Amino acid sequence: PPVRGKRGRPRFRPDALYADRGYDHDKYRTLVRDKSITPVIARRGSEHGSGLGVHRWVVEQTFALLHWFRRLRIRWEIRDDIHEAFLSLACGIICWRRLRNLSLS
Known part of the structure; x- marks a missing residue:
């Protein structure tokens, strides 16, 4: 049987987009915001340890496995x-x- 979730149309877009410093540009931030997604992108020049690596680690580990x-x-x-x-x-x-x-x- 299907698993019940929230009522209404299912959401296909993510709530947030996690990206590393390579995508730190206003062009990318506005493109993501236009699609009603919150951009979580590390800023260039900021210190490491922002906590973004906790989410990015999963992606990098998947690429390494593939x-x-x-x-x-x-x-x-x-x-x-x-x-x-x-x-x-x-x-x-x-x-x-x-x-x-x-x-x-």
């Missing part, structure tokens, strides 16, 4: 559907390995 698969490191496929299939396969293998390691320990 780069273990050589075919995804450099995109060789021309067609999007083939690349997406390999991406789905890699995500499935990563999840299977995690579950296997949890059950063994």
Whole structure:
């Protein structure tokens, strides 16, 4: 059965967008705000330790896990559907390995 959530139309956009210092520009902030999303972007020149790394770590860890698969490191496929299939396969293998390691320990 479906899981009940909030009433009304489901929200497809995130509440906030977390980005690193590479996207610190007013152009990106206004583009995100125009879509009713709160930008959480670290400012250039500010000290490290803003707490943004707690959220960004998940993204960077995911990219690191996907780069273990050589075919995804450099995109060789021309067609999007083939690349997406390999991406789905890699995500499935990563999840299977995690579950296997949890059950063994």
